[in-house]
Amino acid sequence: MENLDRLRSRIDQIDREMAELFRSRMEVVGQIGAYKAAHCLPIADPLREAEMATRELGGTGGEINGLYGIFQRDVMELSKQYQAMLRRPENALGLDLACGSCDVVMERGCLCRADELMDLRRRVLIVTDEGVPVQYVQAIADRCAAPRILTLADSERCKTLQTISSLLEAMLDHGLTRQDCVVAVGGGAVCDLAGFAASIYERGIDHYNVPTTLLAQLDASVGGKTGVNFGGVKNAVGTFSQPCRVLIDPQVLETLPDRQMASGLAEALKVGVTLDPELFALFEQGEPLRSLDEIIRRAVAQKARVVSADERESGLRRVMNFGHTIGHAIESTHPELLHGECVALGMLPMCGESVRHRLAPIYEKLQLPTCCAVDTEQAAERIAHDKKRVGAEILVVEAPEIGQYVIRPMSLDDLKQRINCIAEGGVTP
Ligand SMILES: NC(=O)c1ccc[n+]([C@@H]2O[C@H](COP(=O)([O-])OP(=O)(O)OC[C@H]3O[C@@H](n4cnc5c(N)ncnc54)[C@H](O)[C@@H]3O)[C@@H](O)[C@H]2O)c1
Numbered sequence: 297m298e299n300l301d302r303l304r305s306r307i308d309q310i311d312r313e314m315a316e317l318f319r320s321r322m323e324v325v326g327q328i329g330a331y332k333a334a335h336c337l338p339i340a341d342p343l344r345e346a347e348m349a350t351r352e353l354g355g356t357g358g359e360i361n362g363l364y365g366i367f368q369r370d371v372m373e374l375s376k377q378y379q380a381m382l383r384r385p386e387n388a389l390g391l392d393l394a395c396g397s398c399d400v401v402m403e404r405g406c407l408c409r410a411d412e413l414m415d416l417r418r419r420v421l422i423v424t425d426e427g428v429p430v431q432y433v434q435a436i437a438d439r440c441a442a443p444r445i446l447t448l449a450d451s452e453r454c455k456t457l458q459t460i461s462s463l464l465e466a467m468l469d470h471g472l473t474r475q476d477c478v479v480a481v482g483g484g485a486v487c488d489l490a491g492f493a494a495s496i497y498e499r500g501i502d503h504y505n506v507p508t509t510l511l512a513q514l515d516a517s518v519g520g521k522t523g524v525n526f527g528g529v530k531n532a533v534g535t536f537s538q539p540c541r542v543l544i545d546p547q548v549l550e551t552l553p554d555r556q557m558a559s560g561l562a563e564a565l566k567v568g569v570t571l572d573p574e575l576f577a578l579f580e581q582g583e584p585l586r587s588l589d590e591i592i593r594r595a596v597a598q599k600a601r602v603v604s605a606d607e608r609e610s611g612l613r614r615v616m617n618f619g620h621t622i623g624h625a626i627e628s629t630h631p632e633l634l635h636g637e638c639v640a641l642g643m644l645p646m647c648g649e650s651v652r653h654r655l656a657p658i659y660e661k662l663q664l665p666t667c668c669a670v671d672t673e674q675a676a677e678r679i680a681h682d683k684k685r686v687g688a689e690i691l692v693v694e695a696p697e698i699g700q701y702v703i704r705p706m707s708l709d710d711l712k713q714r715i716n717c718i719a720e721g722g723v724t725p
């Protein structure tokens with residue numbers, strides 16, 4: 297026992313020395329980061345990383361050398377994260393995640409500073425769709441050294457593997473290498489597609505999101521989920537891949553139709569109901585469109601907090617699916633409805649009585665639907681394929697009170713009853 301204590305105190309001493317060495321190393325990393333920033337060099341340097349990854353301890357056995365390789369990679373990852381943190385503008389909201397760091401810059405007019413906020417001195421594939429006003433795309437393209445623009449016809453209908461294939465072809469054709477990047481300029485569908493393609497091209501290259509719908513600004517562009525619809529199931533195939541940075545310019549929402557605005561506000565309302573009573577108050581007490589910037593900021597801050605705590609959705613992040621189990625089922629059978637409208641419908645049967653009562657005037661104010669002629673059997677069939685299924689039950693999120701949530705498994709029969717309520721207008725308070 298005495299021996300163990302002695303060994304442990306030696307470990308403590310070594311850890312103290314390593315902490316000191318770590319501090320010195322990070323100081324130098326910071327100086328390297330400042331040099332790279334001043335000379336517009338990217339943080340990642342694959343050649344240097346490859347060289348460092350082959351370093352060996354020397355002398356000792358194979359196992360320790362193997363572990364040292366892992367240690368070396370982790371230290372390099374932390375060094376890149378630290379350099380990204382140092383480059384983060386003062387007003388940026390940071391997400392520091394296991395697989396790297398990402399931040400969100402929200403600033404009116406920031407599109408005109410795109411070249412200061414993104415590393416565009418390389419080959420860039422800009423992905424957008426026909427509905428995105430061309431001036432936003434041009435604002436980015438004008439600030440790129442070597443841009444290529446790929447404009448999709450209708451991004452939601454294009455959320456397929458075929459489109460991913462055409463994006464990958466465009467990337468190859470434009471000669472993109474691991475040092476180049478993809479920039480999504482558009483709504484959630486464009487961000488999901490561009491992020492997915494970038495995350496698998498050459499096993500993953502840099503991508504940025506420049507969301508231009510409210511829904512994409514306060515939800516879809518943040519958090520690193522990418523993907524496409526498959527086999528009739530929403531977002532059935534995709535990856536977790538963090539964008540290097542998200543640029544939110546609320547000014548671009550001036551061209552967004554009212555219905556799209558309401559759809560985005562529904563996602564912010566979802567956050568208010570489950571996590572943030574002050575955000576909910578902005579909807580209940582005021583005119584949401586007058587507090588738009590504050591609503592975006594609060595919704596993004598909550599999402600960043602949740603994603604930082606649970607990037608891969610094994611716990612807390614599930615709260616973001618509030619309204620989505622039934623919402624996605626409606627969305628895949630009712631293409632005429634917008635994503636946020638489906639989420640709004642999906643939230644109603646998952647709320648406590650008093651919450652539903654308080655939501656009614658807000659839905660009216662935002663002109664969000666409260667019922668829909670949904671085919672319950674068909675919707676249940678879609679839910680059976682839900683990614684959140686655990687055995688025969690589906691993990692759902694309920695909101696008993698404002699600012700509260702419960703995540704629990706629910707049977708398909710119970711869910712069917714709740715869908716029936718939407719079909720019959722039975723949840724309208
Ligand atoms: N990855 C995630 O975490 C996540 C989260 C939520 C939603 N999503 C996905 O996001 C998608 C919905 O996103 P959305 O609501 O942004 O829809 P969307 O991407 O289909 O865009 C809606 C429409 O608005 C147009 N548009 C975009 N910006 C505009 C502007 N500034 N002015 C005028 N028109 C503009 C687009 O061309 C499009 O026609 C869904 O596919 C959903 O699955 C993903």
Ligand SMILES: [Zn+2]
Pocket residue numbers: 515563620635639
């Ligand atoms: Zn959503």
